[in-house]
Amino acid sequence: MTAVIERRKEMKALSTNKAVAEAVKDSDVDVVAAYPITPQTTVVERIAELIGEGQLEAEIIHVESEHSALSAVIGASAVGARVFTATASQGLALMHEVLHITSGLRLPVVMSVAMRSLSAPISIFNDHSDVMNQRDSGWIMIFASTAQEAYDSIIQAYRIAENPEVLLPVMVTYDGYLMSHTIEPVEVLGKYVSEEYIPKKQTWNVLDPDKPITMGTITSPDYYYEFKYSQAVALEGSLPHIIKADEDFRKLYGRGYGVVDSYRLEDAEIAVLATSSYYINLKYAVDEVRKRGIKAGAIKLRVYRPFPREQLYSMIKGLSALGVIDRSVSFGMTPSGPIALDIMSSYRYRDAPPVQSFIAGLGQRRMLIEDFVKIFEILEKRAATNSISEKSIFYGVKGVEL
Amino acid sequence: MKEFKSWKDYPIGGIISEPGSTLELDVSGWRNERPQIDQEKCIRCRICWIFCPDAAIIEEEKPYTTKTGKSYRLTYSVDYVHCKGCGICAQECPAKAIQMIPEV
Ligand code: SF4
Ligand code: SF4
Numbered sequence: 001m002t003a004v005i006e007r008r009k010e011m012k013a014l015s016t017n018k019a020v021a022e023a024v025k026d027s028d029v030d031v032v033a034a035y036p037i038t039p040q041t042t043v044v045e046r047i048a049e050l051i052g053e054g055q056l057e058a059e060i061i062h063v064e065s066e067h068s069a070l071s072a073v074i075g076a077s078a079v080g081a082r083v084f085t086a087t088a089s090q091g092l093a094l095m096h097e098v099l100h101i102t103s104g105l106r107l108p109v110v111m112s113v114a115m116r117s118l119s120a121p122i123s124i125f126n127d128h129s130d131v132m133n134q135r136d137s138g139w140i141m142i143f144a145s146t147a148q149e150a151y152d153s154i155i156q157a158y159r160i161a162e163n164p165e166v167l168l169p170v171m172v173t174y175d176g177y178l179m180s181h182t183i184e185p186v187e188v189l190g191k192y193v194s195e196e197y198i199p200k201k202q203t204w205n206v207l208d209p210d211k212p213i214t215m216g217t218i219t220s221p222d223y224y225y226e227f228k229y230s231q232a233v234a235l236e237g238s239l240p241h242i243i244k245a246d247e248d249f250r251k252l253y254g255r256g257y258g259v260v261d262s263y264r265l266e267d268a269e270i271a272v273l274a275t276s277s278y279y280i281n282l283k284y285a286v287d288e289v290r291k292r293g294i295k296a297g298a299i300k301l302r303v304y305r306p307f308p309r310e311q312l313y314s315m316i317k318g319l320s321a322l323g324v325i326d327r328s329v330s331f332g333m334t335p336s337g338p339i340a341l342d343i344m345s346s347y348r349y350r351d352a353p354p355v356q357s358f359i360a361g362l363g364q365r366r367m368l369i370e371d372f373v374k375i376f377e378i379l380e381k382r383a384a385t386n387s388i389s390e391k392s393i394f395y396g397v398k399g400v401e402l
Numbered sequence: 403m404k405e406f407k408s409w410k411d412y413p414i415g416g417i418i419s420e421p422g423s424t425l426e427l428d429v430s431g432w433r434n435e436r437p438q439i440d441q442e443k444c445i446r447c448r449i450c451w452i453f454c455p456d457a458a459i460i461e462e463e464k465p466y467t468t469k470t471g472k473s474y475r476l477t478y479s480v481d482y483v484h485c486k487g488c489g490i491c492a493q494e495c496p497a498k499a500i501q502m503i504p505e506v
Pocket of ligand 1: 456457484491492
């Protein structure tokens with residue numbers, strides 16, 4: 001019989017931002033650089049406190065922008081440090097070019113994003129415009145739905161990123177304010193996870209004076225293409241490793257999330273897919289509409305890049321209609337929701353249900369359980385009358401008839 | 403430099419594991435014009451050697467005597483593998499000893 005390991009689990013009341021800071025501590029991160037941006041700020045504030053209290057031995061690099069924050073952690077990662085940064089909104093947009101450099105250099109950088117809308121006009125509130133703008137930057141993208149999941153996902157992110165078969169940066173995202181500033185019970189695992197689940201080992205190429213290498217070189221047309229191809233293969237191939245990291249986590253700590261999740265889907269005829277915290281209220285709406293005789297289910301997309309194509313397909317293939325809620329706009333495209341577009345193009349050659357794209361909650365426009373119920377009712381009606389539209393339904397815009 | 407036959411041979415993250423590989427990089431294809439040094443006019447001032455951003459001017463311990471009987475201990479020549487044809491040497495040469503000749 002194997003010895004039962006005494007795990008120092010502890011319940012804490014934490015906002016998702018604080019839970020992320022806790023995960024950074026428990027991951028025994030070496031270098032943190034970030035620039036304060038709402039609603040991310042309290043993540044790094046808490047990390048600074050943890051360092052000040054002696055709970056984490058790490059360097060904080062004070063930088064003057066998010067562009068520098070990511071550049072600084074790239075440098076630290078390049079010499080072999082375990083690194084972390086956090087951002088949101090315009091800060092993530094400002095990092096844009098460096099995001100590509102991180103994934104191109106194949107450095108295991110982990111970053112949290114408290115998702116927020118983009119200017120103009122200025123809004124400090126939640127939607128997903130910031131991260132959706134970064135979906136082609138070669139990062140692994142994970143959407144967390146609860147503070148607990150954000151904590152667990154940050155720890156999983158190091159396991160994934162530093163896996164020698166992967167070596168890609170990972171972004172763990174969650175809803176600004178809706179999650180970043182609301183407090184939930186979170187079971188924290190303590191620093192031993194960094195010895196047990198994510199032991200420190202330099203699996204990537206690092207700058208070492210004893211074994212000199214050059215990083216970030218210029219490439220001629222004779223070489224560049226192959227590097228980008230290998231990046232595409234690495235991101236595509238990371239999915240099984242993401243699944244494995246989650247399964248191993250579940251075995252050790254009793255919690256796992258999968259790459260997609262579903263609720264009451266077994267006998268469902270229609271379903272709505274959402275990400276991050278919307279999934280929670282969507283499940284309540286499922287219970288509500290089922291009372292009214294609609295056979296509804298809910299689907300959560302947790303891993304967005306790499307896109308969990310087969311896993312999602314196995315969930316949706318039998319449905320008569322699928323609603324997809326996006327919280328960002330792909331301007332000038334029909335439909336206008338990026339996730340809806342991805343789903344439609346992924347299964348264009350397969351037998352897949354018609355997709356009704358919904359846009360909702362831009363700039364944190366309030367979405368209550370009754371709004372999700374309405375979305376189910378619209379979907380059910382459109383499915384029954386064969387009137388699923390190619391255009392996105394902009395739910396909740398004043399003056400727009402549904 | 404090692405020839406990469408397949409994308410699988412390429413190092414992860416595009417690192418260069420052999421320092422000094424720039425020496426093996428042939429940039430002659432970048433040139434539209436090539437510098438040509440007129441040994442008769444050159445006064446061996448070393449300015450081209452200093453200004454060349456690619457260290458493509460070579461200083462050789464090779465004596466040279468001009469038609470007018472001036473003797474030099476050194477000869478300046480161009481390393482055409484590493485010269486990218488920027489023309490800085492020709493611009494800076496105080497003796498106008500360097501001419502940029504179109505590549506054909
Ligand atoms: S043309 Fe430019 S690169 Fe070539 S030798 Fe002159 S200065 Fe150097
Ligand atoms: S700058 Fe002109 S004169 Fe001086 S060494 Fe070079 S070629 Fe000769």
